[in-house]
Amino acid sequence: MNADPGHDPSTVPSSPGPTNPPAGPAPVIPLGPVLGRLTSVLAPPDLVGWFGRVAPLEVDLGSGDGGFLLRFAPRHPERNFLAVERLLGRIRKLDRKAPRLGLTNLRALRVDAAYLVRHLLPPDSVAAAHIYFPDPWPKKRHRARRLIQPGFAADLRRVLVPGGTVFLRTDDADYFGQMREVFGAATGFEEVPTPADLRAVPTDFEQEFHAQGRPTWHAAYRKTG
Numbered sequence: 001m002n003a004d005p006g007h008d009p010s011t012v013p014s015s016p017g018p019t020n021p022p023a024g025p026a027p028v029i030p031l032g033p034v035l036g037r038l039t040s041v042l043a044p045p046d047l048v049g050w051f052g053r054v055a056p057l058e059v060d061l062g063s064g065d066g067g068f069l070l071r072f073a074p075r076h077p078e079r080n081f082l083a084v085e086r087l088l089g090r091i092r093k094l095d096r097k098a099p100r101l102g103l104t105n106l107r108a109l110r111v112d113a114a115y116l117v118r119h120l121l122p123p124d125s126v127a128a129a130h131i132y133f134p135d136p137w138p139k140k141r142h143r144a145r146r147l148i149q150p151g152f153a154a155d156l157r158r159v160l161v162p163g164g165t166v167f168l169r170t171d172d173a174d175y176f177g178q179m180r181e182v183f184g185a186a187t188g189f190e191e192v193p194t195p196a197d198l199r200a201v202p203t204d205f206e207q208e209f210h211a212q213g214r215p216t217w218h219a220a221y222r223k224t225g
């Protein structure tokens, strides 16, 4: 499960066949209360409206099914958590599960994480960014598709509050080297330890890797000044 190009059948239109009706307008499937809606692809999300309050914001970029936030958000009711995921099928699972748990401090947004960080989040608005097991794109010719690149670190620095932190985890040794290189060289970050109470909360992919006996790595970088 090293590579996860993120194929999700729910986002792929199917062609007409013996069991498929002819192509037509996509059915409108109702979405739950957790999923945030952007009013414009150019305007910041209405976070105060979505959460109904102002509180420190933590984002999970590439949240998958949201297992990490479903476990972590209940431990910190004083914080707002935003799951960011580009695959509809995965974000839908979170949309179903979070209300059942009565979580009011968790919202989700289907959007490209790099786009959100570069274009939509206001400066100094994010207290923590969790980036766990981002797609490793192991083939050399695909490396440019990795989320963590120098430009992304600069974008992240803009949206983090002073003292805000990015938390990283991966099972890919080469990508971990790249993460350390990027944030080690980025202006305005210092490496810090990952708090034990955060480290203790696994993600879904992490649970699978550990069940298979596979090693994972983690690191954290705080915005200075």
Ligand SMILES: C[S@@+](CC[C@H](N)C(=O)[O-])C[C@H]1O[C@@H](n2cnc3c(N)ncnc32)[C@H](O)[C@@H]1O
Pocket: 004, 006, 061, 062, 063, 064, 065, 067, 084, 085, 086, 087, 090, 111, 112, 113, 114, 131, 132, 133, 134, 135, 147, 203, 204, 205, 206
């Ligand atoms: C390997 S999974 C890890 C999921 C989760 N963080 C975990 O540890 O269980 C990576 C997730 O990131 C999502 N993803 C990859 N690139 C993304 C991007 N640019 N924006 C938003 N989501 C992205 C994928 O769709 C996938 O769900």
